[in-house]
Amino acid sequence: MASVLSPLRQSYRYFQRQAHESPVIFFSCVLGLVGPAMVIAVPPVRRSWGWKPAEPIPTSYPLPKRPRQPVQGYEDE
Numbered sequence: 001m002a003s004v005l006s007p008l009r010q011s012y013r014y015f016q017r018q019a020h021e022s023p024v025i026f027f028s029c030v031l032g033l034v035g036p037a038m039v040i041a042v043p044p045v046r047r048s049w050g051w052k053p054a055e056p057i058p059t060s061y062p063l064p065k066r067p068r069q070p071v072q073g074y075e076d077e
Helices: 002-021 023-048
Strands: none
8 A cells, every 4th residue: 555655655756846946846736736626616616706807899980870971071071
């Protein structure tokens, strides 16, 4: 049984050492491991608290509902 848990024990020791010697690598690994779990866990929690997505941004300018008149003046003859 000890040989099965040996990689986990070595990984724990590695992360413990990295947390003290170079915390940037440690926190990068933590964020890399937590990220996929957050993709699955966060959207249902947000929906349960009443979050609604924002309205989509308009992609065109709304035209008035009237006949368009040609522009005159400033050398537009």
